[in-house]
Amino acid sequence: MYLSPRFRAFAAGAALLAASALAQAQQALPNVVILATGGTIAGAGASAVNSATYAAAKVGVDKLIAGLPELSKIANVRGEQVFQVASESLTNDNLLTLAKRVSALSKQADVDGIVITHGTDTLEETAYFLTLTVRTNKPIVVVGSMRPGTALSADGALNLYDAVSVAGSKDAAGKGVLVTMNDNIDSGRDVSKNVNIKTSAFSSQWGPLGMVVEGKNYWFRAPVKRHTMNSEFDIDNISTLPVVEIAMGYEGVSSIAIDAFAKSGVKAIVHGGTGNGSVANRIVPNLQKARTDGAIIIRSSRVADGFVIRNAEQPDDKYDWVVAHDLRPQKARILAMVALTKTSDTKELQRIFWEY
Ligand code: DGL
Numbered sequence: 001m002y003l004s005p006r007f008r009a010f011a012a013g014a015a016l017l018a019a020s021a022l023a024q025a026q027q028a029l030p031n032v033v034i035l036a037t038g039g040t041i042a043g044a045g046a047s048a049v050n051s052a053t054y055a056a057a058k059v060g061v062d063k064l065i066a067g068l069p070e071l072s073k074i075a076n077v078r079g080e081q082v083f084q085v086a087s088e089s090l091t092n093d094n095l096l097t098l099a100k101r102v103s104a105l106s107k108q109a110d111v112d113g114i115v116i117t118h119g120t121d122t123l124e125e126t127a128y129f130l131t132l133t134v135r136t137n138k139p140i141v142v143v144g145s146m147r148p149g150t151a152l153s154a155d156g157a158l159n160l161y162d163a164v165s166v167a168g169s170k171d172a173a174g175k176g177v178l179v180t181m182n183d184n185i186d187s188g189r190d191v192s193k194n195v196n197i198k199t200s201a202f203s204s205q206w207g208p209l210g211m212v213v214e215g216k217n218y219w220f221r222a223p224v225k226r227h228t229m230n231s232e233f234d235i236d237n238i239s240t241l242p243v244v245e246i247a248m249g250y251e252g253v254s255s256i257a258i259d260a261f262a263k264s265g266v267k268a269i270v271h272g273g274t275g276n277g278s279v280a281n282r283i284v285p286n287l288q289k290a291r292t293d294g295a296i297i298i299r300s301s302r303v304a305d306g307f308v309i310r311n312a313e314q315p316d317d318k319y320d321w322v323v324a325h326d327l328r329p330q331k332a333r334i335l336a337m338v339a340l341t342k343t344s345d346t347k348e349l350q351r352i353f354w355e356y
């Protein structure tokens with residue numbers, strides 16, 4: 001088909017204008033990096049009705065991004081596959097590797113926000129570790145899903161869209177590591193998985209920080225505990241994590257676990273006690289001996305909500321024990337590992353448990 005020189009010049013000019021408008025539009029969008037680690041959000045089931053029976057950690061980050069073209073309208077997104085594992089199988093070394101990558105990216109001028117896709121089983125532990133150790137004000141958002149993308153009413157796509165939207169939001173800066181699940185924006189410190197099969201699995205006893213709806217953030221409170229830029233810890237100065245184990249309290253509890261932990265030379269034992277961190281009288285001597293032999297003893301509670309009162313159920317001053325405040329055993333373990341990279345002084349440790 002003949003095109004006049006004048007039309008060809010017009011078409012070329014229009015194409016140039018369109019290209020520059022697109023480039024300008026993309027420049028206006030935030031740059032968000034998605035670090036993928038596995039989990040259900042990367043899971044796949046045999047059929048659409050398999051909302052609970054499926055294989056986690058199957059779908060790669062590029063496929064996750066390609067499967068959500070709406071992301072390109074809210075951010076310039078690129079992905080990195082850090083791991084491809086179910087989160088219950090993550091290790092301390094995985095945690096260090098991930099946090100160091102987040103820290104390095106947060107220092108790049110061409111990165112405005114970071115999303116970590118993660119299995120929901122230990123998402124709360126990773127989110128807390130990152131908020132304690134990554135020194136940045138940029139938004140870091142950890143996200144997962146309770147159903148694989150292959151299932152009816154899968155929740156991963158909207159959770160991921162919300163995570164990228166929040167990670168690219170200027171008003172999400174300086175709030176510590178965040179978790180976007182089921183329309184909520186939760187604090188990485190406060191949130192836990194409280195239901196093991198519902199899309200509304202995640203919540204905090206202190207409530208969400210806000211909500212994200214159709215790409216807009218609605219904030220209702222801000223964290224008061226120290227985090228990120230206000231933390232005294234820095235992942236760039238942490239190369240290994242001390243061994244901290246958890247011993248649960250329950251009717252009929254024996255000292256087998258505590259004695260084994262103490263004998264193995266753990267740095268600290270978190271006791272997930274009943275009620276307000278109660279300890280069965282028959283195992284108090286075992287914890288006292290573990291303390292005498294050098295292990296730090298941290299009294300937490302198996303009860304989901306509330307917080308352990310120092311010197312209430314046990315004479316913590318007399319025994320030289322630390323209380324975990326409102327932190328559940330799994331979160332208390334994260335803080336204990338980080339704190340013990342800096343100090344073993346129990347008064348300093350207790351301050352850290354009050355402040356973080
Ligand atoms: N295996 C669990 C995990 O990777 C699946 C649960 C999920 O990711 O929602 O945490």
